[in-house]
Amino acid sequence: MRGAAAGDRRPSSAGHVIGPVESLGRTVALGTAAVLLWAGLEKARTPGSTASTLRELGVSHRWADPAALSLVAVELVVALSLLVRPGGTVSFVGVVLLGTIFALAGLAGVRRDERIRCGCFGPGHDHVLGWTQIAALPLWIGAAVLARTWAPDAIPAAEAALSLCAAGMLVATPRVGILLREFVRARGDRISSDRMRPWLRS
Amino acid sequence: MVAFLTAAVGGLALLLFVLSGAVVELYRDVRQLREVAGILDRPLDVDLGEVENARPSRFGLPEALDSAASAIVLFLSARCGTCHALASGLEGRLPNRLWVILEARSPDAAAEFLESYDLIPGSTDGRLLVDAGERIAKSIGLDTTPVGFRVVNGRITSATTVPSLRYLTSIIPEPVSLNPRTSPPQPERRAS
Numbered sequence: 001m002r003g004a005a006a007g008d009r010r011p012s013s014a015g016h017v018i019g020p021v022e023s024l025g026r027t028v029a030l031g032t033a034a035v036l037l038w039a040g041l042e043k044a045r046t047p048g049s050t051a052s053t054l055r056e057l058g059v060s061h062r063w064a065d066p067a068a069l070s071l072v073a074v075e076l077v078v079a080l081s082l083l084v085r086p087g088g089t090v091s092f093v094g095v096v097l098l099g100t101i102f103a104l105a106g107l108a109g110v111r112r113d114e115r116i117r118c119g120c121f122g123p124g125h126d127h128v129l130g131w132t133q134i135a136a137l138p139l140w141i142g143a144a145v146l147a148r149t150w151a152p153d154a155i156p157a158a159e160a161a162l163s164l165c166a167a168g169m170l171v172a173t174p175r176v177g178i179l180l181r182e183f184v185r186a187r188g189d190r191i192s193s194d195r196m197r198p199w200l201r202s
Numbered sequence: 203m204v205a206f207l208t209a210a211v212g213g214l215a216l217l218l219f220v221l222s223g224a225v226v227e228l229y230r231d232v233r234q235l236r237e238v239a240g241i242l243d244r245p246l247d248v249d250l251g252e253v254e255n256a257r258p259s260r261f262g263l264p265e266a267l268d269s270a271a272s273a274i275v276l277f278l279s280a281r282c283g284t285c286h287a288l289a290s291g292l293e294g295r296l297p298n299r300l301w302v303i304l305e306a307r308s309p310d311a312a313a314e315f316l317e318s319y320d321l322i323p324g325s326t327d328g329r330l331l332v333d334a335g336e337r338i339a340k341s342i343g344l345d346t347t348p349v350g351f352r353v354v355n356g357r358i359t360s361a362t363t364v365p366s367l368r369y370l371t372s373i374i375p376e377p378v379s380l381n382p383r384t385s386p387p388q389p390e391r392r393a394s
Contacts, residue, residue: 037216037219038219041216041219041220041223042223044220045220045223045224122223123227157205158204158205158208160205160209161205161206161208161209161212162205162208163212164208164209164212164213165208165209165211165212165215166212167212167216168211168212168213168214168215168216168218168219169212169215171215171216171219172215172216172218172219172222175218175219175222175223175226176218176222178222178226179222179225179226182225182226182229182230183229185229185233186229186232186233188368189232189233189236189242191287191366191367193236193241193242
């Protein structure tokens with residue numbers, strides 16, 4: 001089936017025409033890579049937040065920091081692997097492994113009485129571990145299977161660079177929108193503070 | 203070369219993502235600090251005393267307010283800095299249910315203030331009044347500006363200082379009305 005859909009497992013050459021099935025497989029891989037890049041880079045910026053979540057999940061204080069860094073590394077490696085070798089074994093195993101880890105963390109969150117902050121996409125979100133991570137497992141597995149089945153094992157360097165560029169744009173564009181919204185809000189706060197000063201002095 | 207540059211653009215986009223995330227977090231930290239310091243939109247309640255539940259026209263305010271379901275009467279002064287900021291933020295027009303009373307020492311000072319912020323009494327449905335000589339403010343006993351008086355069902359119910367345009371926007375009443383989906387029943391016609 002895999003061979004029928006994506007041809008054989010030979011690396012995609014620079015000159016070959018990409019069919020709709022392969023395009024879909026590569027799009028799925030690109031989207032999955034963007035999600036993992038977002039999560040991994042946000043966790044890399046504030047690894048302490050991820051370590052804190054791991055401690056709440058029962059990981060010992062000694063191992064929480066290394067485990068957090070390992071999780072970040074795995075997320076980023078799998079993301080880059082999806083961009084360079086979308087149908088490769090590392091990408092497939094990595095996505096399934098991460099999806100399973102997230103689902104197990106969600107399961108632990110459901111079984112605990114207290115709410116465990118997720119920190120899945122960095123410290124700026126209030127999500128908690130629970131059913132969302134469990135429900136996402138089929139999506140992770142589905143994405144891994146689709147990329148494995150329809151995307152080529154490896155793609156040419158030029159296309160991999162283009163994929164990295166597209167993934168970068170995918171994660172950076174919404175973030176710039178968030179930044180602008182926060183800027184406008186902060187500007188409003190600053191104006192309000194300026195106007196409050198006379199009141200506070202009196 | 204093209205592949206390298208493309209990858210570099212992707213790398214820079216990811217760097218932008220990380221750095222903008224840090225800036226977003228910084229903005230949120232500053233907001234937390236401002237909230238803790240209590241310097242964001244902190245209004246102060248004004249003790250109304252005998253003015254509470256009185257009809258607005260008793261103090262020289264427009265009689266139309268006596269029949270208003272809900273309104274805010276904002277007192278501005280030509281001498282107060284926050285009042286200038288509020289007037290500037292109105293951008294030459296008054297939101298519905300907002301009445302503005304401008305306190306000024308003289309008609310000239312009032313005209314200069316209104317002209318500065320494109321506020322024209324004729325284009326505000328009579329909801330902009332100039333209180334030259336501060337006659338209305340004195341009859342209410344008001345010596346602070348900017349202050350907003352809430353009028354509900356033709357009575358003055360409460361008053362608060364108005365520290366910012368954002369706060370002013372938040373206190374202007376927005377009535378919620380029913381939106382019946384069915385037409386009202388028609389009266390039956392009787393055969394004569």
